[in-house]
Amino acid sequence: MNFNALFSDFGGYTITGLTVGAIYALVALGYTLVYGVLRLINFAHSEVFIAGAFAAIWGWAALGLDRDSVASGFGSIMLYLLVGALIAAVASAGTATVVERVAYRPLRKRNAPPLAFLITAIGASIAIAEAFGIYTRRLPVGAPTIVKPDLVLFEVAGTEVTMVQVLVIVSALAMMVALDLFINRSRIGRGIRAVAQDQNTAALMGINKDRIILVVFIIGGVMAGVAGMLYDIRIGTLTYSVGFLLGLKAFTAAVLGGIGNLRGALVGGLLLGLVENYASALFGANWKDLVAFVVLVVLLMFRPTGLLGESLGRARA
């Protein structure tokens, strides 16, 4: 254990941990929403994320920004960010819709057992990831520099906080607050909660179940798409295969916070990001995944339904 490394730059590890965690949390929302409504681990959600991340890069490329270009000027940076987020969100939501239509809806119509859903999800995930892999010739794709990564915004107790980190954390939090309000306040949000509580009863009450499910997939897709764009900004390079592990982590985050619980996804994501980063400092970067899973297992031992418990349906009605 290398406490020296951890405490020499505790602030630095914390802020990067929160940044990583914010992206986990955004992706975790998709898992948690779908699970809350359908009781289904949407394995293909990692590819929904990847689709958004690639779409943002290709969108910027279409605007004339290749991997070596650097955007400048506040106005154009904001514009690029918005356009990137929009393209990513649309691509991810589209992918999520296709997955729902092709892989899940036919099974729902047949009232297939949960295992069948799991396998189509895995199948869809592999097929989409491979398609991207073949298209990109399995090579990393570089993203343009939209926000200068070494731009320090302010300093807290000797720790530099960069623009990228603030951007990632703030936009993730803003998206979550918006989603929380949407689920708890809007008409469709009420529909979602109703379907999550009891599909059949909700349907009998006149809620269009299929539409609600589609909306859930689309919301999850939008969140994953924005997460994908933020990932591009932060990492700067994208490989087709990163979705699998990131999706796994995001799902872990969802379970950690209590799957089906929106605020749980946020707590779980941030917690997982921090744990991972601290573990990297303490034991070396190669051990961080192991530590993350050990934390998960131990936590589930004591709180079998996660930190905040499962409760999309039971959220204040």
Place this chain on the structure above:
Amino acid sequence: MRQKLARLVGGVAIAALALGGTAACKSDSGTDEASGGDGCGSKIAFFGALTGPNAALGINMNGGVKLAVDKYNKENADCQVTLVPLDSQGNPEQAPGLAQQAIDDTKILGIVGPAFSGESEAANPLFSEAELVHITPSATRPSLADQGWKTFFRAVGSDFSQGPAAGRYIKDVLKAEKVFVIDDQSAYGAGLADEVKKVLGAAVVSSDKVQGDGKQNDFSATVTKVKSSGATAIFYGGYYQEAGLIRKQLTAAGVTATLVAGDGVNDAAYIEGAGAAAAEGTILTCPCQPATEARGSFVDDFKALNGSEPGTYSDTAFDAANILLAGIKAGNTTRTKMLEFVKGYSGEGVAASYKFTETGELDPAQVKVWAYKVEGGKVVPDQEVPRS
């Protein structure tokens, strides 16, 4: 007991054959060694990753082998040699099946490869057993030479030559007093990093391990460590894909320390991944010579045939293939003769002069380690790393 079992099982199988009836009639070229006296219709194979996460290196090498075979066939139009690509994806799990496939094809007289050290461990015992000679253009793990494989030959220096050279470069040329060492835990990367650490000793302020094979994309924790260590040079043992990401993220975090890496990173795909600006100034060592007059028309020929620039090990693969082809030309049309031929071979190639030691290593006197530098988005030769 087990023998009995095996016999019983074998017996059942034979009975099954008898039931099948016709089985024995169609005896393929089965077990008899190679065809007639001339080398016509012979094959050589390339064994390495042509798809998968580390395919770029394999494709480089395959291009070199292709060029060698193509040249040979132009010169000997009446007596062609075919190239068989065996795509292992760099995965040891698939290696024995492919090795066996090559062994079964009795027309294959020699192999260029296996390209990586991991797959070598899994495939080489089979080659040794079958006396099928193979010259690896790139597997640099030192211990490969001392496992008693009869058919192992290495056309490059091992990590024992490259690792210390990289260490000396950091110490003597860069004069770095604080060095951070990262490796990807691969057989190749960790081995190289260990050699570098040995040379640098106390100058290594800290080290970290990351995940290779495209499994990790976010190196922020490692970057934070490098940053707080205050290192002025970083050594990375591993392949180009992660190296590109690490360099990009280091530069993004404002770390300006020079990155030094081995031949696994010596590929255009590294600059692609890191971006030209971030990659600028990276030092890449390689136990291979740079493009000089001695190479003749190799670079142009390679471009003409493959449509791309030759990359790392394209030249050693070309040379390795030429050694095998020279053997075929000299009328060595059985595997045993071929093995003897390679053992006694001595000659000039485009990358080095070749002569092998008892254990199949390239004669130490021939091993030259060069340092290359990334300048203006291209890898250019910097200097030959002096022997200690």
Place this chain on the structure above:
Amino acid sequence: MTSVREWIYSGRHAVGERWHNAPRWMRWAVIAAVIVFFYALPNREFYQWLGPIPTTGSNFGQVLFTISIYVLLAVGLNIVVGFAGLLDLGYFGFFAVGAYTVAVLTSPSSDLKTLWPWLLALPVALVLTMISGVMLGTPTLRLRGDYLAIVTLGFAEMIRVAATSSEFLKGQRGFNQIPHPPGSYSDGKPIFGVLDPRPYYWLVLTLIILVVIGVRNLNRSRVGRAWISIREDEDAAQLMGVPTFKFKLWAFASGAFIGGLAGALFAGKQNFVSSQNLELLNSIIILAAVILGGSGNIVGAIVGGGLVAYMIERFRGIEFFGVELYEYRFMFFGLVLVVMMIFRPQGLIPNRRRAAEFKDRRKEVIVGG
């Protein structure tokens, strides 16, 4: 379209009926013929007559060995997923424990330097994998369904990280010169040599037959009935006095045992074990194989495991409009999974009881659907 499907369906149904109504001797004869066929399969003299079945890109004998290992794994996972209904996404972790135990005990590159023969390491490997199954099961089996899935997935990932990162397990450098199983022909040549994959395949095939007999008997015993009751309704089973936890642990341990066996066999054949053998995708492929074949049915698991491993390898060396299909194999694999599950969610050869359940479920009214 529908009529064709119904026709196929009824045809398949008729075959099933005929099989179940056939006289005992006829069933045995068919089984014997199938077994003989598979014993004969790796011989070149035999398979060269089989047209496009043998793989062209990689040696068929070696491929058959890989397939047989997958079949063994599928049979083992079928106990956990198919019989007891526990969703295990990290089954390959047990394979790793088996392979690594053998490697650590036998390989000269291991720190222990025990250099045991393979046969001596085998029982230790099996016991250790069972223990690891119990150790993983004891805390996690109290979790339900999806939580269990993520924890088991985490387990496999932990094993992979440990194998990659710990000094003791050598990471990608791996363990070499792992000894082969013992035995020699009368002329002194070892049966299990370096070059000939057939004896290994025959060994695995024989073990598969033994394991299948064992599993079949277990499944028809009190234990098997307990598993089914847990799969169908855990709460009801508990109320009826079935010690569910104990039997779930049993399922986990027996599954782990078979996984460890497969790992030990793999290590003995391959000579070399490294962390590159432990892709997370493997666990998922095996799970897909079991469900594709027909979860809960031993024959289904065998067919699924064999088919999946074979399909992936069969794509190698086929060119289609100048593109090597091997590159596309996992994409096809993914698509096949989706299509299969939509048209045949119960698997290729379903468990009879489950097939009936599926029929029932379909008839159930779906509100708002």
